[in-house]
Amino acid sequence: MGLFSKLFKGPEIDMEKSQANAKKMRALFNHVVEDGDQYRLIFGYTEDVSRFNYGFVHGSKTKIGNLIVGWNEANQTIVVVPTVPDLSGCGDPAWYRRSEILKAYRSKYPTDAFVIYPNAKEYIGINAYDWLDDEKLYVYVSQDEELAAFTDFFMNQFATK
Amino acid sequence: MPLGEMGALLLVLVAICIFGNLWFHLIEAILKWIKKQLTRHREPPAWHTLPSDEEDRGNG
Numbered sequence: 001m002g003l004f005s006k007l008f009k010g011p012e013i014d015m016e017k018s019q020a021n022a023k024k025m026r027a028l029f030n031h032v033v034e035d036g037d038q039y040r041l042i043f044g045y046t047e048d049v050s051r052f053n054y055g056f057v058h059g060s061k062t063k064i065g066n067l068i069v070g071w072n073e074a075n076q077t078i079v080v081v082p083t084v085p086d087l088s089g090c091g092d093p094a095w096y097r098r099s100e101i102l103k104a105y106r107s108k109y110p111t112d113a114f115v116i117y118p119n120a121k122e123y124i125g126i127n128a129y130d131w132l133d134d135e136k137l138y139v140y141v142s143q144d145e146e147l148a149a150f151t152d153f154f155m156n157q158f159a160t161k
Numbered sequence: 162m163p164l165g166e167m168g169a170l171l172l173v174l175v176a177i178c179i180f181g182n183l184w185f186h187l188i189e190a191i192l193k194w195i196k197k198q199l200t201r202h203r204e205p206p207a208w209h210t211l212p213s214d215e216e217d218r219g220n221g
Contacts, residue, residue: 024211031212054188057181089210 011133018131018142024087025068025141033079033093039070042146043139044080044128047111064137069126071153078116078158080124085139094124103160114154 025043030036048063068081068090076098082091098104102117113125130147132138162170 027212028209032209054185057185057188087211089208091209092207 013131013142014140015142017140021087021139021141022143025083025139028083028087028090029068029070029079029081032081032090033070036070038074039072039077039079040146040149041068041070042128042143042150043067043141044069044114044126045138046125047127066139067126069128069150071150071158073153073157076157078154080126083139085135085137087139094118096124098158098160101160104154105159105161106155114150 022041025041026036029039029041033039044067046065046067048065049060050063051060052058066083066085068083070079070081071077072079078096079093080096081093083089096104096116096118100118102119104114104116107113107115107125111125111127113127115123115125117123128143128147128150130144131142132140
């Protein structure tokens with residue numbers, strides 16, 4: 001390996017930390033979802049973008065919400081559990097059963113999000129990547145295989161168009 | 162443009178930037194306080210802490 005490739009190599013994933021976080025995700029999910037082991041898990045996040053205008057100062061604010069996303073192929077169900085980047089706790093789960101939702105699709109703009117409308121008034125946009133480096137904002141977990149499986153499930157079984 | 166004028170312009174821009182930031186945080190703080198007053202009687206959303214290993218094994 002040359003000097004330049006050593007100097008400029010990208011960030012490396014700490015697999016030990018990733019596996020520990022994957023275990024915590026599982027523990028939290030199983031804690032709040034009955035038969036949690038029936039679901040496969042990935043980490044995702046939502047973005048809440050709001051515009052503000054405070055007189056001569058205006059712009060936009062983005063809030064990130066971390067999510068543990070579980071899916072069960074047999075039941076055609078996605079369960080979303082809100083959490084925090086250090087996985088110290090989680091909120092109550094929200095269930096999205098394919099037979100009950102209004103629509104679900106993968107958006108292209110502004111981000112590649114998995115969008116679910118449980119009804120006409122509400123929606124959730126789930127962003128997911130194989131790994132995100134910023135531990136202050138996101139759960140540190142490497143999930144290439146799980147993300148590929150979730151994408152396949154969402155696009156081929158869950159999406160409504 | 163003479164160097165002095167350029168420096169003065171830079172200072173004005175920096176002052177505007179600092180004032181804008183202070184203004185933003187002041188308004189944010191006021192809005193946060195108002196929101197807190199309006200929602201203080203509302204129950205906070207449920208929050209479950211990470212179960213300990215022993216507890217987890219007990220459930221499993």
